[in-house]
Amino acid sequence: xxxxxxxxxxxxxxxxxxxxxxxxxxxxxxxxxxxxxxxxxxxxxxxxxxxxxxxxxxxxxxxxxxxxxxxxxxxxxxxxxxxxxxxxxxxxxxxxxxxxxxxxxxxxxxxxxxxxxxxxxxxxxxxxxxxxxxxxxxxxxxxxxxxxxxxxxxxxxxxxxxxxxxxxxxxxxxxxxxxxxxxxxxxxxxxxxxxxxxxxxxxxxxxxxxxxxxxxxxxxxxxxxxxxxxxxxxxxxxxxxxxxxxxxxxxxxxxxxxxxxxxxxxxxxxxxxxxxxxxxxxxxxxxxxxxxxxxxxxxxxxxxxxxxxxxxxxxxxxxxxxxx
Amino acid sequence: xxxxxxxxxxxxxxxxxxxxxxxxxxxxxxxxxxxxxxxxxxxxxxxxxxxxxxxxxxxxxxxxxxxxxxxxxxxxxxxxxxxxxxxxxxxxxxxxxxxxxxxxxxxxxxxxxxxxxxxxxxxxxxxxxxxxxxxxxxxxxxxxxxxxxxxxxxxxxxxxxxxxxxxxxxxxxxxxxxxxxxxxxxxxxxxxxxxxxxxxxxxxxxxxxxxxxxxxxxxxxxxxxxxxxxxxxxxxxxxxxxxxxxxxxxxxxxxxxxxxxxxxxxxxxxxx
Amino acid sequence: xxxxxxxxxxxxxxxxxxxxxxxxxxxxxxxxxxxxxxxxxxxxxxxxxxxxxxxxxxxxxxxxxxxxxxxxxxxxxxxxxxxxxxxxxxxxxxxxxxxxxxxxxxxxxxxxxxxxxxxxxxxxxxxxxxxxxxxxxxxxxxxxxxxxxxxxxxxxxxxxxxxxxxxxxxxxxxxxxxxxxxxxxxxxxxxxxxxxxxxxxxxxxxxxxxxxxxxxxxxxxxxxxxxxxxxxxxxxxxxxxxxxxxxxxxxxxxxxxxxxxx
Numbered sequence: 006x007x008x009x010x011x012x013x014x015x016x017x018x019x020x021x022x023x024x025x026x027x028x029x030x031x032x033x034x035x036x037x038x039x040x041x042x043x044x045x046x047x048x049x050x051x052x053x054x055x056x057x058x059x060x061x062x063x064x065x066x067x068x069x070x071x072x073x074x075x076x077x078x079x080x081x082x083x084x085x086x087x088x089x090x091x092x093x094x095x096x097x098x099x100x101x102x103x104x105x106x107x108x109x110x111x112x113x114x115x116x117x118x119x120x121x122x123x124x125x126x127x128x129x130x131x132x133x134x135x136x137x138x139x140x141x142x143x144x145x146x147x148x149x150x151x152x153x154x155x156x157x158x159x160x161x162x163x164x165x166x167x168x169x170x171x172x173x174x175x176x177x178x179x180x181x182x183x184x185x186x187x188x189x190x191x192x193x194x195x196x197x198x199x200x201x202x203x204x205x206x207x208x209x210x211x212x213x214x215x216x217x218x219x220x221x222x223x224x225x226x227x228x229x230x231x232x233x234x235x236x237x238x239x240x241x242x243x244x245x246x247x248x249x250x251x252x253x254x255x256x257x258x259x260x261x262x263x264x265x266x267x268x269x270x271x272x273x274x275x276x277x278x279x280x281x282x283x284x285x286x287x288x289x290x291x292x293x294x295x296x297x298x299x300x301x302x303x304x305x306x307x308x309x310x311x312x313x314x315x316x317x318x319x320x321x322x323x324x325x326x327x328x329x
Numbered sequence: 330x331x332x333x334x335x336x337x338x339x340x341x342x343x344x345x346x347x348x349x350x351x352x353x354x355x356x357x358x359x360x361x362x363x364x365x366x367x368x369x370x371x372x373x374x375x376x377x378x379x380x381x382x383x384x385x386x387x388x389x390x391x392x393x394x395x396x397x398x399x400x401x402x403x404x405x406x407x408x409x410x411x412x413x414x415x416x417x418x419x420x421x422x423x424x425x426x427x428x429x430x431x432x433x434x435x436x437x438x439x440x441x442x443x444x445x446x447x448x449x450x451x452x453x454x455x456x457x458x459x460x461x462x463x464x465x466x467x468x469x470x471x472x473x474x475x476x477x478x479x480x481x482x483x484x485x486x487x488x489x490x491x492x493x494x495x496x497x498x499x500x501x502x503x504x505x506x507x508x509x510x511x512x513x514x515x516x517x518x519x520x521x522x523x524x525x526x527x528x529x530x531x532x533x534x535x536x537x538x539x540x541x542x543x544x545x546x547x548x549x550x551x552x553x554x555x556x557x558x559x560x561x562x563x564x565x566x567x568x569x570x571x572x573x574x575x576x577x578x579x580x581x582x583x584x585x586x587x588x589x590x591x592x593x594x595x596x597x598x599x600x601x
Numbered sequence: 602x603x604x605x606x607x608x609x610x611x612x613x614x615x616x617x618x619x620x621x622x623x624x625x626x627x628x629x630x631x632x633x634x635x636x637x638x639x640x641x642x643x644x645x646x647x648x649x650x651x652x653x654x655x656x657x658x659x660x661x662x663x664x665x666x667x668x669x670x671x672x673x674x675x676x677x678x679x680x681x682x683x684x685x686x687x688x689x690x691x692x693x694x695x696x697x698x699x700x701x702x703x704x705x706x707x708x709x710x711x712x713x714x715x716x717x718x719x720x721x722x723x724x725x726x727x728x729x730x731x732x733x734x735x736x737x738x739x740x741x742x743x744x745x746x747x748x749x750x751x752x753x754x755x756x757x758x759x760x761x762x763x764x765x766x767x768x769x770x771x772x773x774x775x776x777x778x779x780x781x782x783x784x785x786x787x788x789x790x791x792x793x794x795x796x797x798x799x800x801x802x803x804x805x806x807x808x809x810x811x812x813x814x815x816x817x818x819x820x821x822x823x824x825x826x827x828x829x830x831x832x833x834x835x836x837x838x839x840x841x842x843x844x845x846x847x848x849x850x851x852x853x854x855x856x857x858x859x860x861x862x863x
Contacts, residue, residue, distance in 0.1 A: 040787035042759075183652040184814070184858035185851075192728045210787065213859060254792035256821030258859055262646075263824075269799045272821060275789035278757050413840035491717070494768065497665055498721035499694035512711045 006031055006171060006206065007052070007089075011064035012074065013229075014056060016049055019282040021048050022228045023124055024064065026309065029172065029204050033196065036219030036236060037208045038251075042279045043225040045208050049176045050244055053091050054081030086113045090165035092194075094177040096157035100149040106160045107145030113167045132163040137193060143273035155186035162193065172204040173197070180260070191218045199265055212255055221315075224248045227290040230309060234316030244318040247291050289321065297322060337588020341579025347574075360388035363530040363546050371564055383553075383567055384560055389532065393574055395548035399460075400578065403542075404529035407464050408522050411471025416518060419479025420510060423487060424502040433476060439471030445532055446539075453541045460478040463542035467532045471525055478521045482514035516593040523586035527579045534575050550575050605679065605807040606640035606774055608664070608697075613637040613673035615659050631660040636673070639825075643775060644802065646809040648823030648840060650816055650855065653859045656832035657812045664810060665699050666690055673763045677776065687801045695725045695772035702781035704761035708753040713748030725772065738767040739756045741804075742797060743787050759790035762798065770801060776804075783818060795822055816852075817859035820844045 007029040008075065014022035022044045029035060039045040046212060050056045051066060066074040068084060093099040100109060111125040120128070126145070133141030136159040149157055158178060165173055175194055179187035191207075194227060195218050198205035205217045215236065222239050224232040226246065233243040243249045253273035265267055277294045286292045292302040299321050309319040347490035359379065366386035374381045380389040416434035422433035456462055486509065488490060495505050535541035537551030545552070550571040614635050621628040641647050651657040663670050666682045666700065675682045675698055682690060698721065700706040706715050718738055719731045736746030742763040753761060757775045769777055774845035779798065783791040799822060802809060813819050819826055820840055827837040828849065847853045 040789060118656060184855050187651075188854065188858055251788055254789050256792070256795070256817045258817045258820040260821070260857060261841050262811070262820070262822065269803065269822070270798045271799060272792040274792040276793075278759055278790060279787075393626075436826055440700055490701040491709040493667065494667075494699065494701065494707050494717075494765070495709075495724075496667060497694065497699045498768070498772075499691040499724040500720065505722070508712075511710050513709070553728070 006069060008067045009065065010067075012048075012051065012066050013064070014044075014062045015061045016059055018079050019285070020121065020228055021060065021282060022051070022307070025230050027223060027230070029235065030203045031171065032198070033221065034198055034207065034219045036215035036222040037206060038210065038212060038215050038224060039225035040092050040210055040251075040279060042136045042227060042282070044228040045210075045225050046176055047228075048093065048225070049174050049206065050245065052172070052174055053085060053089055054078070086165075086170065087117055087168045088166070088170055089172045089174065090170035092158070092165050092173065092175040092178045095181050096154060096161050097149060099161055100157060101255060102149055103171060105146055105148060106152070106157075107147075110164045110167055112143075112158065113164070117168050120222050128167070129163070132166055133159075135197070136160075136163045136166070137189075138163070153186075154182055155190065158182060158186075158190050159193070162190075162197070166197070166201075169201070170203065172206065172208045174208070177210070178207070180209070180211065188215065188217070194218060196291060211242065212252065224251070227285055228282075229290050229319060231291065231320070232318040233309075234314075238316060244312060244316065244323060245277070245291075245320050246297055246322070248318075250294075250296070274299045289319075299325065334588050334591045336584045337592060340559055340581050340584030340586070340588050343577055344585050347397055348401060349577045350394055351401040353396035358388075358391040358394050360391045362387060362391040364388075376596045380570060381566065383525050384556070384564070389567070389570055392548045392553060393550070393570060396550045396553060396571065397574065398548060399543055399549050400530050400533055403460065403464055404526050405469070407467035407529045407533075408525050410464075410469060411468035412475045412518070412522055412525070415472040415475025415477075416479045416511075419476040420483055420506045421482035422476065423480045423510070424506045429478070430480070434480065437473035437476045440470065443470075445470040446535065449536050449541050453518040458541045458544065460543050460547065463533060463536045466536070467529050470532075471529070474525060475518070475521065478517060479514065482517045483510045486510050486513045516589075520586055520590045520593060523582055524587055527582035527586065530578050530582065533576065534571075573588075606676075607645075607678065608641040608726045608810070609674075609676040610637055610639050610660075610664065611674045611676070613660065613663055613675065614657075614671050615668070616671050617665060632832050634663070634670075634829075637827075637829075637834055638673075639762060639778075641808045644806045645825070646802065646811055646823045648819035648826040649810060649812045649829060650671055650814065650819050650826060650852075651812075651829035652814050654761050654831065655829040657814075657829050657834075658780060660829070661699070661778050661810070661812055664778055665697070665862045666694075679691050688831045692725065695721060696774050697776040698769035698772065698774040699780065700762070700765050700769050700779045700782040703785055704758045704765060705753075705785075706731075707765050708761060710753055713750055713752060714750065714756075718749070718754075718764065718771055721768060721772045727756055728743065734771055735767075738771045739764075741770065741801065749781075762786060762790075762794050766797065766801070770805065770807075773805065774807070776810070777813070780812045781814065782811070784813060784815065791818065798822065806831065815859060816844065816855045820859075828855070 009025050009027050011020065011024045011026055013020055013024055025048060037048065039046045047056060051062065054076065056062065062074050064074060067073055068088060080253045100106065107129055110129045113126040116127060119291055129145060130141045134145060137160050138144050138156060178194065179190050182190060194207065196207060207215060209215050219236050222234065222236040223230055224245065226247050232239060232248045239248065240252065243252055254275055256272060275294055286303055288305045289302045289307050293299055295302065302321055305317045307321045307324065309317055310324060311317040312323060344375060357392050364387065369382055369582055370384055370386040372378050372382040378388050382388055418433050422430040446470055449463055450460040452466055493510055533542055534551035537549040538555045543549035543552055554568055554569040560567060604605055615633045616629045617633055619629045619631055637660055639647060639739050639790065649660060657719065662668050664675055669683050678830050685693065715735045718735045722734060735749050739746050739748055744760065744763055784793050786794060793800065801807060809825055811819060823840045825838065826840045828835045828845045835851055837845060844856065847856055
């Protein structure tokens with residue numbers, strides 16, 4: 006359904022996204038993890054045709070077989086909401102505070118599908134029920150500030166579903182929410198994707214959230230796709246040193262704070278920080294921070310290679326081993 | 330390098346023109362602005378009198394230049410005086426909060442409710458009309474304006490973590506106001522001061538026009554305007570020149586203030 | 602560890618008046634924190650876990666004496682912070698310092714970081730060897746002494762948090778309150794800062810109140826844990842006990858949200 010082949014985004018000379026290659030089929034639940042500067046949000050915006058004008062896109066971005074990498078704003082408007090829709094991080098900021106949430110949710114139906122107000126209202130009601138908003142009749146008439154954070158996020162999900170999209174992109178949908186609510190929203194997104202046979206792209210910096218919500222995972226670092234595979238396999242046996250580091254740096258709640266001598270245990274870390282876009286290393290972008298660096302890493306960019314049918318990673322260690 | 334907004338550039342050009350002329354008048358004017366010469370009254374523009382002479386034969390250019398200096402001085406003193414009192418009150422209100430803040434802000438409301446002209450007329454009635462009283466009146470109306478802007482911006486800064494960090498460090502409210510609050514609200518205050526400068530020029534012209542500001546023989550655009558009014562049919566140009574000067578100065582400072590606001594607070598610029 | 606607790610919090614309660622809903626009715630009251638109590642020894646870390654509205658930030662502000670409680674006491678080195686005169690409190694402040702959540706907001710953008718780091722020293726009247734002390738603090742947090750002349754915007758989020766920590770330790774305090782000190786940071790930076798806090802604690806014998814919404818993070822640095830919800834203490838105990846066998850269903854939810862492997 007959606008196919009990315011060597012999709013890159015340049016700001017001036019700097020590549021904020023490099024050669025992203027992946028396919029998303031109907032019903033796929035794909036997680037994209039990365040830290041700030043990994044390009045995960047830019048990737049989401051590319052899928053919506055909403056990357057800023059100063060980003061120069063190259064490569065192939067095809068939706069339903071149509072190449073959209075250089076498509077016009079008009080073409081994108083045809084696709085948005087009906088084929089691809091998005092749920093944003095901050096539910097309060099994504100809703101117009103002066104409009105009743107019902108009007109907001111009905112707008113794309115009136116605009117794209119030419120429904121009458123009555124029909125749109127009926128569909129909005131059933132959407133509110135589907136996303137778990139109680140008393141939908143009353144809720145439609147409320148303003149965003151009259152709702153809780155979790156309710157607002159449900160409204161945004163209903164809005165994204167208004168025109169039955171084939172792909173739902175959720176960009177950090179639970180980051181602004183409390184744990185309780187976040188768990189329920191994650192489960193809701195997953196259930197909706199399953200019931201509607203809709204593809205879900207779940208973007209987050211939070212490995213725990215991605216682990217819950219998705220079947221497959223893409224790990225991004227500094228604009229590169231460093232690892233890809235089934236979520237459970239990647240998290241249990243990461244292939245790329247960055248994925249390993251990320252998982253290790255995440256504290257494990259089951260381990261005692263102090264060792265037998267009563268000294269506090271230190272956490273494993275990834276040294277340094279993501280370099281700024283204009284100062285990224287020549288070769289592998291993780292070089293300089295990588296604990297198992299080879300001589301070739303700094304100068305030569307590793308190719309993304311499949312380790313088995315479902316999994317792959319971009320690391321010299323993997324190709325070296327195979328050459329032996 | 331970001332492009333500067335057009336209103337800022339135009340404002341800067343007009344302001345430098347007016348300020349430059351006022352500064353020049355300190356050292357040089359084509360004639361003495363006060364010297365009368367009845368034989369050459371109502372002279373047309375010429376090589377000697379570039380814009381002609383008035384009903385008493387005084388050189389118009391020299392008078393306009395002296396008036397510019399008068400206008401700038403009045404506005405500067407009024408904004409500095411009213412502004413510093415207002416900023417101090419605003420900082421105090423914001424730092425102490427509680428009943429002090431309530432009290433200062435209610436006083437500011439009172440100040441807003443009191444028209445400047447009325448206050449100037451009152452001062453003139455009690456102490457007689459003079460430029461000093463006009464300056465005091467204009468300063469007075471500036472106090473509540475600056476107090477409000479200062480308090481509103483300062484209250485925002487007080488919620489920042491670095492202010493909490495300074496409190497954790499054990500610093501007092503006044504030291505925090507000086508070291509943390511003031512530098513971070515300076516931009517807002519400078520913008521306000523520039524706009525109030527324009528208002529002060531206009532207020533001075535209005536008060537002088539009504540005879541409550543600059544007294545003869547001192548030159549003032551407002552007074553030139555009021556003197557020329559009676560001669561509108563005889564010599565309309567005598568009213569037009571000071572009028573143009575007032576428009577240029579007010580527009581210049583107003584645009585400069587708007588431009589500065591756009592530069593320092595891009596959010597407001599986009600909202601417009 | 603000494604016997605006398607460094608910090609003792611007794612029955613701490615704070616209520617806020619909300620804006621009036623109607624002229625005729627009394628304004629509603631929000632109880633942000635109710636009866637919080639714990640004690641902390643030198644070298645020990647207490648984790649306070651809760652989400653927005655749990656009262657954990659109110660607790661931090663009360664410990665730091667930024668505001669007064671409606672009931673209860675905060676005893677720091679056996680002296681009630683809220684019973685002191687403002688002068689006495691200011692002198693005592695060098696003994697307890699705070700690290701804030703937002704590394705971008707906790708440093709004055711218009712001041713060089715050396716100035717900001719030295720602020721607690723100047724506030725307590727010290728004027729000598731400020732440059733040396735700043736350099737020492739910068740080295741302790743893993744930065745260079747030459748960084749003192751730079752402005753906050755020249756640093757990354759993780760580096761800024763190091764600067765904020767340098768400022769907090771420059772007076773050689775006995776107690777550090779860290780309010781969501783790593784929440785705004787990326788996972789890989791989080792671990793670095795947590796390790797730094799643990800290093801400093803070992804070196805300086807700091808007692809620490811570590812406030813976070815993330816149970817996994819709390820579990821990795823704290824000896825004991827206090828779980829707050831809506832201002833009430835749900836459970837407290839040794840970190841390992843709470844994390845391995847949570848008693849309250851809410852704690853179980855938090856644990857579920859923090860787990861990587863399902």
